[in-house]
Amino acid sequence: MxxxxxxxxxxxxxxxxxxxxxxxxxxxxxxxxxxxxxxxxxxxxxxxxxxxxxxxxxxxxxxxxxxxxxxxxxxxxxxxxxxxxxxxxxxxxxxxxxxxxxxxxxxxxxxxxxxxxxxxxxxxxxxxxxxxxxxxxxxxxxxxxxxxxxxxxxxxxxxxxxxxxxxxxxxxxxxxxxxxxxxxxxxxxxxxxxxxxxxxxxxxxxxxxxxxxxxxxxxGKTAILPFKEKKIKKKERFFVYVVLKEEGQFLIKKRLEPGIWQNLYDFSLIETEKHCEEAELNQLLNNRLEGYEFETVKCSKAYIHILTHQKIHVRFLTVDIKGQYKQDYRKVETENLKRYAFPKVIINFFEDEGINV
Ligand code: SF4
The missing domain is CATH 1.10.340.30 (Hypothetical protein; domain 2)
Structure with a gap:
């Protein structure tokens, strides 16, 4: 009509x-x-x-x-x-x-x-x-x-x-x-x-x-117009950020790969298929940091970050690490973190840690 x-x-x-x-x-x-x-x-x-x-x-x-x-x-x-x-x-x-x-x-x-x-x-x-x-x-x-x-x-x-x-x-x-x-x-x-x-x-x-x-x-059609054919189904993703700290300084790196957050800074990222229990997280961490001496300091609460097509569940594992980690990471003093651009979910994490970025 x-x-x-x-x-x-x-x-x-x-x-x-x-x-x-x-x-x-x-x-x-x-x-x-x-x-x-x-x-x-x-x-x-x-x-x-x-x-x-x-x-x-x-x-x-x-x-x-x-x-x-x-x-x-x-x-x-x-x-x-x-x-x-x-x-x-x-x-x-x-x-x-x-x-x-x-x-x-x-x-x-x-x-x-x-x-x-x-x-x-x-x-x-x-x-x-x-x-x-x-x-x-x-x-x-x-x-x-x-x-x-x-x-x-x-x-x-x-x-x-x-x-x-x-x-x-x-x-x-x-x-x-x-x-x-x-x-x-x-x-x-x-x-x-x-x-x-x-x-x-x-x-x-x-x-x-x-x-x-x-x-x-x-x-009487104001509530149903305009029509839409498809409903957007959000893809669920599960991120574990390994927040590496070397001598009290944060190791951050620029995300160069195309996709979300390109050219922003983040930490070492492990993406999983589903929520992981503590034992699985420890295993993932051991694999990621094989050959390094490290100690897990804490595991954060779960954060949720919503994008148009994605719902991302994020947890942060803070880890003290000894020795030089990979070359593409920058070692940054806490007070200098504010010089770098981070995704919102990482800013929220820092805020919860009492760090202003
Ligand atoms: S144009 Fe919009 S606001 Fe105006 S009568 Fe129609 S539905 Fe209502």
Missing amino acids: GNNTNDTKIFFREELLKWNAFHNDRSLPWKGIDNPYFIWLSEIILQQTRAEQGLPYYLKFTEHYPTVNDLANAEEDEVMKLWQGLGYYSRARNLHAAAKYIASEKAGEFPDTYDEIIKLKGVGPYTAAAIASFAFKLPHAVVDGNVYRVLSRFFGIEQAIDSTKGKKEFAVLAQELIDKDEPASYNQAIMDFGAKQCSPAKPNCMYCPFVHRCSAFME
């Missing part, structure tokens, strides 16, 4: 812009600006992060790196350290790589077409449309979770938003709806409307300008 005649589309566009005129919120520093570099930074930060959580990171990045060239010239460890705690670290690596590309290939000029913007590392269709419309006033419609929700409810679209067909249908409709003269206001309006008015759990239908023409409201 759908509700997308031309007349309905015009009504939707006009009412949305009217709603925006009343609810236009410029309280966040990236709203209403046209600096493409700052808009790009904010969009990457907000990709997996709520605005309140992302705000201090946006302020830190714009202060440390006021131009794209400043970001390009920064040390990778410094960029990762500034990103520490925000998660999904590939965003920081991609930001840095794209800044280097803009500095070296575009003479520091931020690309000003959708096709060029989408070539930047870490930039997908949503982010490219946001930058193109906010910074350059180009008519490219954003399609994110808010947009899927608003469109599926108002127009009564029951196509799953995570199916290829559904994605295409929503993208075409969004592009038809965008106001060609005011693409920035339109894009901001639909995202804000989705966040504030047509929210996931409790849409404010009573005071909604669309209520008399909204398919979901009229058919």
Whole structure:
């Protein structure tokens, strides 16, 4: 069932812009600006992060790196350290790589077409449309979770938003709806409307300008739209971190392998198939440290770290070790740990140990 005649589309566009005129919120520093570099930074930060959580990171990045060239010239460890705690670290690596590309290939000029913007590392269709419309006033419609929700409810679209067909249908409709003269206001309006008015759990239908023409409201389907085909099943993983200490100093190493936490620092890692009992842990430790003289100091509580597709169970075994351990480990005094970027679960562990990183 759908509700997308031309007349309905015009009504939707006009009412949305009217709603925006009343609810236009410029309280966040990236709203209403046209600096493409700052808009790009904010969009990457907000990709997996709520605005309140992302705000201090946006302020830190714009202060440390006021131009794209400043970001390009920064040390990778410094960029990762500034990103520490925000998660999904590939965003920081991609930001840095794209800044280097803009500095070296575009003479520091931020690309000003959708096709060029989408070539930047870490930039997908949503982010490219946001930058193109906010910074350059180009008519490219954003399609994110808010947009899927608003469109599926108002127009009564029951196509799953995570199916290829559904994605295409929503993208075409969004592009038809965008106001060609005011693409920035339109894009901001639909995202804000989705966040504030047509929210996931409790849409404010009573005071909604669309209520008399909204398919979901009229058919009692607000709770079930938008449809999704698949439920994400999280993969369970079990990590045992061996926190090696040599003469009171921590042995840490940079994670170079692709995957989660790449380029952050961690400890010697043992991954297992399931939870291990103490005897099994001791056996694993003996295997890992074969040939070294060591003493287990303590085993931590279990920590759980949740990512989009993974649930990671982590325990930390603190071990005093004698003699020179492997070359790729850095020996770091406790007070110097704060110079390195660690995954959140390791920061939590350090905090529980009374160590501020
Ligand atoms: S009436 Fe309710 S469901 Fe429909 S657009 Fe408004 S807030 Fe969303």
